[in-house]
Amino acid sequence: MMKSAEQHARVAQVLTPEDLLAHWQGHRKLTRRVIETFPEDAFFNYSLGGMRPFAKLAQELLSIAGPGIKEIATGKTTEYQEGVDPGQNKANILTLWDEATEEINTYYAQISLERFQEHIKLFGQYEGTVSSNIFYFIDNEIHHRGQGYVYLRALGIEPPAFWER
Amino acid sequence: MMKSAEQHARVAQVLTPEDLLAHWQGHRKLTRRVIETFPEDAFFNYSLGGMRPFAKLAQELLSIAGPGIKEIATGKTTEYQEGVDPGQNKANILTLWDEATEEINTYYAQISLERFQEHIKLFGQYEGTVSSNIFYFIDNEIHHRGQGYVYLRALGIEPPAFWER
Numbered sequence: 001m002m003k004s005a006e007q008h009a010r011v012a013q014v015l016t017p018e019d020l021l022a023h024w025q026g027h028r029k030l031t032r033r034v035i036e037t038f039p040e041d042a043f044f045n046y047s048l049g050g051m052r053p054f055a056k057l058a059q060e061l062l063s064i065a066g067p068g069i070k071e072i073a074t075g076k077t078t079e080y081q082e083g084v085d086p087g088q089n090k091a092n093i094l095t096l097w098d099e100a101t102e103e104i105n106t107y108y109a110q111i112s113l114e115r116f117q118e119h120i121k122l123f124g125q126y127e128g129t130v131s132s133n134i135f136y137f138i139d140n141e142i143h144h145r146g147q148g149y150v151y152l153r154a155l156g157i158e159p160p161a162f163w164e165r
Numbered sequence: 166m167m168k169s170a171e172q173h174a175r176v177a178q179v180l181t182p183e184d185l186l187a188h189w190q191g192h193r194k195l196t197r198r199v200i201e202t203f204p205e206d207a208f209f210n211y212s213l214g215g216m217r218p219f220a221k222l223a224q225e226l227l228s229i230a231g232p233g234i235k236e237i238a239t240g241k242t243t244e245y246q247e248g249v250d251p252g253q254n255k256a257n258i259l260t261l262w263d264e265a266t267e268e269i270n271t272y273y274a275q276i277s278l279e280r281f282q283e284h285i286k287l288f289g290q291y292e293g294t295v296s297s298n299i300f301y302f303i304d305n306e307i308h309h310r311g312q313g314y315v316y317l318r319a320l321g322i323e324p325p326a327f328w329e330r
Contacts, residue, residue: 013178014281015296020179023300048213049318116179131180135188136328139307143327146311153214162308163301 017116020131021108024138025101026165031061031141032097033160034148035090043090046151054151057144058093059085064137066100068122072115072130073107080123182281185296186273189303190266191330196226196306197262198325199313200255208255211316219316222309223258224250229302231265233287237280237295238272245288 015023035043035058044055052060063082071078086092116131126133152159180188200208200223209220217225228247236243251257281296291298317324 012278014180014182014185014278015300017179019296023297027304048315049320051315051318113177113179131184132188135180139192140327142304142307143311143314146308147315149308150213150216150312150315153216155214162305 017108017111017113020134021105024134025104027138027141027145028065028097028101028104030160030162030165031058031145031148032094033164034145034152035093035097037152037157037159038090038148039155039157040090042151042155044088046155048151048154051147054148055090055093057147058097061141061144062093062096062100064140066103068133068137069104069107069111071122072120072133073110077121077124080125182273182276182278185299186270189299190269192303192306192310193230193262193266193269195325195327195330196223196310196313197259198329199310199317200258200262202317202322202324203255203313204320204322205255207316207320209253211320213316213319216312219313220255220258222312223262226306226309227258227261227265229305231268233298233302234269234272234276236287237285237298238275242286242289245290 013019035054038046038054043053045053047053059082063080067078067081070076086096111130117129119127120130120133121127122133126136128136149159149162178184200219203211203219208218210218212218224247228245232243232246235241251261276295282294284292285295285298286292287298291301293301314324314327
């Protein structure tokens with residue numbers, strides 16, 4: 001049986017745009033569980049080695065994901081902003097997290113396959129392809145979440161399993 | 166001007182096999198710099214929260230990368246093995262790291278584009294596509310390296326910049 005063009009495109013890709021979105025959102029789900037796992041006080045105040053508490057890292061991730069994908073989809077350059085402090089309240093961060101999840105789904109769907117290798121300058125300064133920028137979002141999140149795992153372990157708390165997304 | 170089939174394939178991909186290899190090796194270069202940055206003693210003995218010292222994490226990464234890509238390329242299933250202890254010597258680990266770099270380049274080049282969405286069971290147990298397994302290698306490395314950054318900071322040592330690959 002002949003393959004349709006669509007089936008062929010599906011097979012002959014390292015990964016499809018849908019795969020990449022699922023990969024990203026899977027990581028974001030895990031990070032959300034890490035936020036949930038932190039005790040309220042430790043989330044905002046605990047740190048090691050003079051690094052930022054996990055709340056600040058979560059805010060950084062929120063400042064990148066939604067605004068980044070929106071800029072990629074719309075082409076409207078905005079300056080990178082660390083984001084408004086949502087106050088000393090973990091529930092607020094989780095709400096912002098869920099809003100970003102929807103925002104990502106919405107704007108990501110507007111990016112055509114042809115654009116992933118397009119050269120862009122995100123937030124007016126980060127040069128690379130659309131793909132390399134999205135991978136940077138993901139990698140940066142995994143990196144900071146890895147910090148969070150150490151914070152949790154040092155607090156005597158078992159973090160969520162890394163491989164569950 | 167018409168695009169050749171090859172040029173078109175290049176454009177209409179989230180990322181090419183070559184992009185993914187460069188992405189992976191870029192991360193491995195950074196991890197290598199993190200290993201180099203650790204003082205010899207701390208590399209083998211320092212840890213936080215009851216987690217493994219960075220030497221053990223580096224050994225895990227070595228046990229996955231080379232053997233994993235070899236199994237993917239050759240189709241010969243082997244059991245996952247944590248690997249032989251290279252002794253209390255950072256230079257040995259760096260040598261093994263560089264050998265793995267070559268091994269990855271060699272075996273990766275044998276994987277055709279069509280195989281990236283193939284379903285496999287790596288080390289006889291990790292189910293997923295070739296792509297998802299390779300991304301797991303990379304993500305797991307970023308995750309553990311993130312731990313290493315906290316160890317270094319807690320030791321008062323500046324880690325290499327995350328964005329330099």
